[in-house]
Each structure stands twice: as C-alpha cells, then as structure tokens.
Amino acid sequence: MKENGPTFYPYEGNIWGKRPLLLKYPVFWQGEDETYTYYKGKKIWCRFRAFVGIIVEQDRRSPHRYFTDAFHVEQDEVFVDVGAAEGMISLDCIDKVKKAYLIEGNAERWKSPLEKTFLPYKDKTKIIYKYAADHCDEENVSLDELLKDDMEAKGIMIKMDVEGCESDVLQGAESLLQRDNVRFVICTYHRDGDEEKFQQFFEERGYQTEFSDGYMWVPLFSEKAPYLKKGVLRAWKNTQPL
DSSP: OOTOOSSSOOOOTOTTTOOOHHHSOOOOOEETTTEEEETTTEEEEEEEHHHHHHHTTTTTTOTOOOSSSSSSSTTTTTTEEEOOOTTTTHHHHHHTSSEEEOOOOOOOHHHHHHHHHHHGGTTTTTEEEEESSOSSSSEEOHHHHTTTTTTTOOOEEEEEOOOOOHHOOOHHHHHHHTOSSSSEEEEOOOOOOOHHHHHHHHHTTTTTEEEOSOOEOOTTTTTTOOOOOEEEEEESSOOOOO
C-alpha cells in the first residue's frame, strides 16, 4: 500500500500502472473507441484499463485469484462464467473446455467485445445476455435451467462474480449443488459477512472449502475499518485442491 497507493489487491509486487505491463500488452485500435490486445496468443477485445485490472487481479499472489495449480478448469469440463465482463477468464481456459457458458447481464457494455473475442470459438461457447438469478424470465436465467442438459458432464466449474448477487444465483442452483461433479469459485467481498455465510452454505451441503490467499482492501464494500476481506472462496466435493 505504501509503494502503490490504495488498491483492492494489496499484495507485494502489484503491477497496476507499471510500464513493463503496458509494453507486454500493446493496445491495437480499430474504429474510434474499440481496442484489442493479445492474451496468451489470443485476441481479446476490451477496454484496456479493464484488461490490465484483470491481469493484476488474477496474479498468483492476488487475493482475488480464482484458480490455483491444483484447483482449476480441467480438460473437457463445462465452464460457466457468471459475470463474464470482457470474458478473459473464459478465454484463458477455452482450449481445454468441452463447453463454455458466459453469462453477462450488461449487454450494452460487453456484447460487442464478447462477440468479437469468442467468434473463433463459437462452436463451443454460448453467451447469455441475461443476469444469473434464482428464476428465469426475459432478463434472468438460473443455473439449474441453463445446465439442465449438462448435469452428467465430466465436470462443471462455476466461476461467480456478480457484484453482491451471489446468494440469488446460488438459490437458482439447488439441483446443481446436489451433484458431485460440480465445483464453485465465488467472490466473498461484496457484502459484509459473505465470507462466513458462503463457507457455511457450502459446507452444510457436503463441500470442502478454501479461501484465496491474503485479503482484499474493499472500503466500497465494507462498513468497518480496516476494510479487509477474503476475496474468493473455492468449494468442491470430489476433487482435491491440495
């Protein structure tokens, strides 16, 4: 914090705004306000500042890191990106998955870049411009309904970052939660008490859990100083991350 100023991700070596990062990911322009860069050899369309934020967020040392060397998307699994935004998390595992669902309610902001980024992978991706919720209608979709034909898949990985609506999404996944082939990685910092609530929620349903390392500094999402919270909870039944 002393070296880099206030940051959501107070880990040593945070590279937000550092020139080497900007040189590693050059920005290409097409049109007035559309940009793309390359991530692990794949073209990704996005707002560059948002892209840099994800790079910093998913660093191995970051408290917001979804996956580890032992807990990650496996070959031929189904991946569900709940709160997909620019889709970088899905893009990172697109070569190995059997199918990827990207759920993103903010179509106005993200539809154009998502469609361009995943055009080469349209045979194995489905982008749903709705909000993940506990019911289905014109604007919402539940995980149980979305995945009703995928329940027998080799494995299903659910990544969930929906700005405090995680509880509603879980309420729409009652059938999914009963399966043994499903794993979850879910943000726990948007609302006070989410860390304990979600850990208890999963463990009561027979899941093992672990938190990401470190703490996030989230004054926007917390009422009490020092505003430190666990960023991500991982939950599993039949896989062993350690």
